[in-house]
Amino acid sequence: MDYLSSNKILIVNLESGEITEDELDDELVSNRIGGVGVTSFLYDTYKDKDPIVLGTGLLTGTLFPGSALGIISAKSPKTGEIAHSPFTLKAGMELKFTGFDYVVVLGQAGKPVFLWLHDGVADIQDASEIWGSDVWKTTDHIRRGMGDDLIQTLAIGPAAESGSELAQICINYWGSGDCWGFGKLFGEKNLKAIALRGMGLLEISEPEDFVDQCFEIFENINKGSFQGKAGIQDIFSAMGENDASEWLLPSVHRNSACYNTPYPTNTFLYLDEDPKTVAEPAAPEPGFLVTDPCALLELKRCGLSAKEAGSVMRACARYGINPTAVAEFCARSGEKSMENIEKSLKDLKGTISIPDCGRFSCWAPGKPLFSNFDVSDTSEYGVWWKRRQAVAYIFGVHPIFANMAPELSEELMLQMVNKGTGLELDQEILDKVIEDVCN
Amino acid sequence: MRIDVDALKCIGCMACEMACGYHKDDAFALLSSCIVVYRAREKKDYFGVVIKEEESLIIARPEGLEIKRIGVAEEPDSSGQKREADASAKPMLLREPCDLCSGMKYGPMCVKICPVGAISIVEGGE
Ligand code: SF4
Numbered sequence A: 001m002d003y004l005s006s007n008k009i010l011i012v013n014l015e016s017g018e019i020t021e022d023e024l025d026d027e028l029v030s031n032r033i034g035g036v037g038v039t040s041f042l043y044d045t046y047k048d049k050d051p052i053v054l055g056t057g058l059l060t061g062t063l064f065p066g067s068a069l070g071i072i073s074a075k076s077p078k079t080g081e082i083a084h085s086p087f088t089l090k091a092g093m094e095l096k097f098t099g100f101d102y103v104v105v106l107g108q109a110g111k112p113v114f115l116w117l118h119d120g121v122a123d124i125q126d127a128s129e130i131w132g133s134d135v136w137k138t139t140d141h142i143r144r145g146m147g148d149d150l151i152q153t154l155a156i157g158p159a160a161e162s163g164s165e166l167a168q169i170c171i172n173y174w175g176s177g178d179c180w181g182f183g184k185l186f187g188e189k190n191l192k193a194i195a196l197r198g199m200g201l202l203e204i205s206e207p208e209d210f211v212d213q214c215f216e217i218f219e220n221i222n223k224g225s226f227q228g229k230a231g232i233q234d235i236f237s238a239m240g241e242n243d244a245s246e247w248l249l250p251s252v253h254r255n256s257a258c259y260n261t262p263y264p265t266n267t268f269l270y271l272d273e274d275p276k277t278v279a280e281p282a283a284p285e286p287g288f289l290v291t292d293p294c295a296l297l298e299l300k301r302c303g304l305s306a307k308e309a310g311s312v313m314r315a316c317a318r319y320g321i322n323p324t325a326v327a328e329f330c331a332r333s334g335e336k337s338m339e340n341i342e343k344s345l346k347d348l349k350g351t352i353s354i355p356d357c358g359r360f361s362c363w364a365p366g367k368p369l370f371s372n373f374d375v376s377d378t379s380e381y382g383v384w385w386k387r388r389q390a391v392a393y394i395f396g397v398h399p400i401f402a403n404m405a406p407e408l409s410e411e412l413m414l415q416m417v418n419k420g421t422g423l424e425l426d427q428e429i430l431d432k433v434i435e436d437v438c439n
Numbered sequence B: 001m002r003i004d005v006d007a008l009k010c011i012g013c014m015a016c017e018m019a020c021g022y023h024k025d026d027a028f029a030l031l032s033s034c035i036v037v038y039r040a041r042e043k044k045d046y047f048g049v050v051i052k053e054e055e056s057l058i059i060a061r062p063e064g065l066e067i068k069r070i071g072v073a074e075e076p077d078s079s080g081q082k083r084e085a086d087a088s089a090k091p092m093l094l095r096e097p098c099d100l101c102s103g104m105k106y107g108p109m110c111v112k113i114c115p116v117g118a119i120s121i122v123e124g125g126e
């Protein structure tokens, strides 16, 4: 695969230490397109060896709006079946530029390790020193050790090391869309983190056409219904949760976007500094970047203030535990004290409900945002949502942004992938891949 | 004419960085961009944009714009510390400077692609 791709599938066997590479052949892309279409194929191929498969879409890392997505596909400890988890911020883009389109991690390492992917090179590195550390210390350690603050990490904390099904893989210091307990799988493999950094280059089959059209799409989108809106507070409003929006606003420092995503879906809360601070704060760790609107909403419903909810989410991300699961335990027990919730994280055990979101993560709110996508009947939301998520996960588009930009139609994504790769993918192939990854 | 950035408006999406990379390399890559989002102070939520010009670095911080002449020794600030833009700004010195996307039919690509209108062209500069 010569275009929008590094043409490499990396296979890492943690048990033997063997690292091999396969080509990403055109035939596989012609049949499975990319993203979750290919990760689920690779999962099936290596099914007997406990695979964790990472991947990106053909549009990930390009100028196509919202092209921020990386995906983890594996067997969920919660359902026992294959599921897919999104990773965004700058990590999806960074994986694409490491020089590997897909990464298959097999087996169990004999001692704690982390996987270092950079500039077409993959190294298994010793992580004994950071085993037991929380997620923040892990990311700090890896960045300091490599002398590069822009390394993106997919890391676990003590929750995953202790075998908890509530464990979450975090991105750098923040929560992720891992609602499937994939953190536990990292822990079982003795895999503390995957560190990503790349200075790769993606060739484009018809560069001028592709970029012309990206600009056109940008212009259309920027006239769209989310214009003038920003952050999780406005996502709350779009979800019909206006009081949550007001509840959150006083703690908001800034909103920020995942790679090339025109809507900033992330909101940084200053917890130990005045949120109005503009200059660089003196405190090294003044707050928390909320990337998961649904988890924050659940913590609000438990009766916490926005600051307390932000603090609990920060504690969850350090410990590497899914904040939605924590909120569910709090709702059950009626616990409303932030201190008690934070202290209880290491003792949380038991099962939590599995949301009806098929194989995709319930991280993306379950309805259209800012626009109705011509889905007026709320009973159709479930079917619409699963198809929309499947499409986003196949092409590499931010799953929350996909739900607010009807301009990004399936037809348009196919057209852009064809321009970018020179392939001739059509709706029939897309329908087949969607059906396969949804069932 | 030069590029100006309102870093308080910026949402750190890196679209400008990739657009500039495309202008330099005719492919998607970040290695040659002369506009870069500095984002290494992630835990503080402190980010902005750096632009490499022929003779200066334009550092758009949330609290305002700073122009540093390349090769001129920095003055320490009132605390005696030399302020640095960021680790991510350092490799900038080796890159080709901004040419305002000369030869591109789009005009300055970073201006055109910024989703929040944080980048503009102003009179003056080099
Ligand atoms: S005007 Fe062009 S060359 Fe200058 S920073 Fe913007 S994209 Fe780069």
Ligand code: SF4
Residues within 6 Å of the ligand: B005, B009, B010, B011, B012, B013, B014, B015, B016, B017, B037, B049, B113, B114, B115, B116, B117, B118, B119
């Ligand atoms: S495109 Fe605009 S919002 Fe995005 S990083 Fe550049 S200046 Fe900031």
